[in-house]
Amino acid sequence: MKPMKYPPINPKFPHFLHGGDYNPDQWKHTPEVWDEDMRLMKLAHCNVMSVGIFSWASLEPEEGKFEFGWLDTIMDKLAENGIYAILATPSGARPAWLAAKYPEVLRVLPNRVRILFGGRHNHCYTSPVYREKTRLINQKLAERYKDHPALLAWHVSNEYGGECHCELCQQAFREWLKKKYDNDLDKLNRAWWTGFWSHTYTDWDQIQSPAPHGEGSIHGLNLDWKRFVTHQTIEFMKNEIAPLREITPNVPVTTNFMGTYTGLNYWKFAPELDVISWDNYPRWHGEEPDWELAYKVAFVHDINRSLKGGKPFMLMESTPSMTNWQPVAKLKRPGMHLLSSIQAVAHGSDTVQYFQWRKSRGCVEKFHGAVVDHCGHENTRVFRDVAEVGKVLEKLDPIIGTTVRPEVAIIYDWENRWAIDDAQGPRREKKDYLLTCQSHYRPFWENGVPVDVIDMDCDFSGYKLLVAPMLYMVRPGVAERIEKFVEEGGTFVTTYWSGIVDENDLCFLGGFPGPLRKVTGIWSEEIDALYDHDVNHVVLKDDNPLGLKGEYEARELCDLIHAETAEVLATYKSDFYAGRPALTVNSFGKGKAYYIAFRNNGDFLTDFYGALIRELNLKRAVDTELPQGVTAQMRTDGERVFVFILNFVPEERQVDLKDMRFKDMITGEDITGRISLPPYGVKILERL
Template sequence: AERYAHHPAVIGWHISNEYGGECHCELCQNKFREWLLAKYKTLDSLNHAWWTSFWSHTYTDWDEIESPAPHGEDAVHGLNLDWKRFVTDQTVDFCRHEIAHVRSFNPDLPVTTNFMGTYAGLNYWKFVDLLDVISWDSYPAWHNSRQEDSRLGADIAFVHDINRSLKGGRPFMLMESTPSMTNWQDVSKLKRPGMHELSSLQAVAHGSDTVQYFQWRKSRGSSEKFHGAVVDHEGSEHTRVFQEVKKLGEKLEKLEDVAGTTVEPETAIIFDWENRWALEDAQGPRNIGMHYERTAKSFYEPFWREGVPVDVIHTEADFSRYKLLVAPMLYMLKEGTAERIEQFVQNGGTFVATYWSGIVNENDLVFQGGFPGGLRKTLGIWSEEIDALHDGQKNTIVMDADNRLGLSGSYEASELCDLIHLEGAEALAVYGEDFYAGRPALTVNLLGDGKAYYIASRNEAAFQEAFISRLIEECGIAKVLDTELPKGVTAQLRTDGRHDYIFVMNFTAENRSVSLPEEAFTDVLKGTRKKGALKLPPYGTSILRRSHKA
């Protein structure tokens, strides 16, 4: 730090690399006990919060407390949850000390550390106040046999939007990516022509102000000697990959005006790390997979396909800036969260909750008096039981005739079916099969100036697409382009308040055509006016500019 702090080529500090892991040594055990003492003050308070009387786990001395076994499960779920919180706090503290040291040599340089997508081991929201800019490492497994590129594109967009949302919409950095392939995934698939540029510009479209690589030159030996790089072992610029990087660099130079711009979503999806920890440790109702992350992404994808920008936030964020708030599987309701959601709806917002919401408090203690806990009034329902289905078992939900959303027909349900009672809400669909056939499966509750929807079952993608599409229309949420986008094509936006920069991206291996609305567009890269049909080659991207639409 002393040597490089004032070097003209150094523009910031990158602290550590991909924080992760945890320590169970005696020093950390003692620190954990200190952390718990500061939080709970007394053993009685801790024993109540962790419900340790179950299976005779009651603690009578602070020294009896140990971290959960690194490779096992602990029956005390409050212990598991607090240990994960402690590991995050320890890592944040370590990061704080590193930052303090490098800043002692030059306090003017900004600081970042690189995150790893939705890495489960750390709550990234706890790092936000320490870091000047957010960065992350993105390595999608494009062109794989398990997932089409457009669906993977939506998954990666979800993570880009998390990283943009972490600092309230400020631009982030794509710290690591590969221009070709990885060496550590199951199959080291090459990126097809166009995909390197598309995946790089996708990051920019969702808020990144950088495109960076690991690595510049391939290592001659050791672990990542076959990991992709700008300069191959051949050592010259005469390679396909080098020329694609060069071409991308030329385009990025023309996007200088995009740097520093932001996104202004009217929709947010809650993806909360602590909720995830508790939900995945709950031991029921479906231990072969509750799929919290996958569920959150399944609600995100329809917005992405329709070209609707989305923030991905946690439960402590400000809800008031959005028209629509979606909270898939909000199992844990921290103190005050239900009240803020109710106020959001009362003030005219639209809220969407799903099965397995409002089950426990921040200590993972089940709410007494009926589910979904503090959301019961907002949603206007009481959840009595939840049925877990084995893989392959199905049910259906059947839309009521003349329901207020205008949806029709039936949709397949699987894995989880919540058995609910109406307490002021209106049923929009009912179950079609099993002993609970005819009971509500989709509801809406009118509260104040807003609405609260409850989706009682895990439904097929076609339901999500139809449901979200109607909500976009009902809430008056603006699409980036007021036109129908072909399958596999999305449109994302960044704005400086004067101009909108629109990234139209084709995540398929086929030619696509987009009918542009009657607006004045300029092709940013070509400097020409654009109207009519926008032609996109396989994995192609077009960047348009228009006057900002308030």
């Protein structure tokens, strides 16, 4: 049984964490600013700061000469003021002396050019020198602060990402391949289908990572390279973590992820970390309505909660106002700061943290939103917004460690995305794997039905409904587990372009959807790609068991399928495949498997999943109709139930709670019946 309640991130502080990235080393020459920071942190109701993320040059100004004095002062000041430190390891950016003396630490780009010193996120993750230097400084930090009262957690490096193509990495890649393919080059050649274009390898040393001026056409190589980059980055991270675990075994370790960043498979990182954290920078008030962006952000929050099986995560970074690197850095409108912060909490975060505490005076992030602006005082709109979030979080102690056990899971799988992104055809434009998964998520968000977002290797038992849009790659054993899930009474939904390739990106032979053919009861003979201006329609059969009626548009992709054992629920209306099946259901054991052959990410999914939510009687956060743009999410410890009602439209919205009784956790009032949410308004309720 998975737990319903988890311990706090660090039991020594069983409260919501609120704070930001703090770079006091940028203000070493004006230490009076440090005292002012402490005063302002307390005024802003902040209780935690992420310290030292890019401090290597201040901590080790010369090779082997360590200077911790300034950090000692900061750690002491934090502790004296009741503020905790999430202490970072500094590998996210290196000092100039390190790059000058040891060029091997500098990353080599895909075009095989070695970078110069500069920027960040640019180290070779294989370099023995960089690993040794990182490990040493991490060990020094752990030894120095292991008993410091401010130390709450470790923030390892920063936003791992990117690739290195240096000779050290090439050699490590070949060794990784030898191990994977049992030292058998023929096995690798078969897995990569290298007979194509005469690309057969006859010596391991001929293998090179993908390059713009070299190999790019071997999809098996591309996939294995991405797997290797994930593996090697994790190896680098494990090397960083080792001294921390050894010296401070009770201090939790995290590293900050970047949402659905495609370069690394975060599922492989999760087991190595104590707590998941991520950096969230949505473009509110942009071209799409905020509520449409809101469900896409919610989807990513749910990935982060699912990464450790429901364990609360940390919102490590978010902006208190604008995000300077976006094309248009629009300010958060009144209400949005609290709303977007509580959205993270509603989906399982036990923290609200910012980049950054104080705006830096110079360089590329000098205009990025911060709690303390260049004016230097607390009399700003942003500061008041931040303090308000802090005050709200102080009232949410009972929510710490609680989770949600959804009855629905959507598969969003990194390796599947890599394979889809590499595929040429049926459409090279708008393959839209992520967007499609988020579109299948939307109806649940709109109905307040909690969802886990998992990868295909996760355990499916415990869910009533498993949704796998565009399950293009099916790794070994996955189809068997889906069959078992359905046989035992589960409902499975998949779509066009599923069951196409195996784990090496080799097409399944004998008819698509390959290993999913039995459970779906269909054969996909061809797939038609439509231009953006093309539209077909799908006509629902009378008296279909879902109760759907009329017609829906079919756009972009239309799978031409044969029902084998499946029942046809809808057919195409026009073109040469008029009358052919477009939606089917297959009874399999005690369960059912639906196949949606066409793309319609809008009204069809609303009605289809609306019908499934009713038929399967799926658990909702609150059993009532929600107006467009409003969602309800829940967290529970198994007994107490906390409900978050979030209004993502810039207008007032009403929600009818009927005769259900709640306590407003902010005002303490008892609430029942019809409630009103202001524009971008939030209610945090406990069910009575």
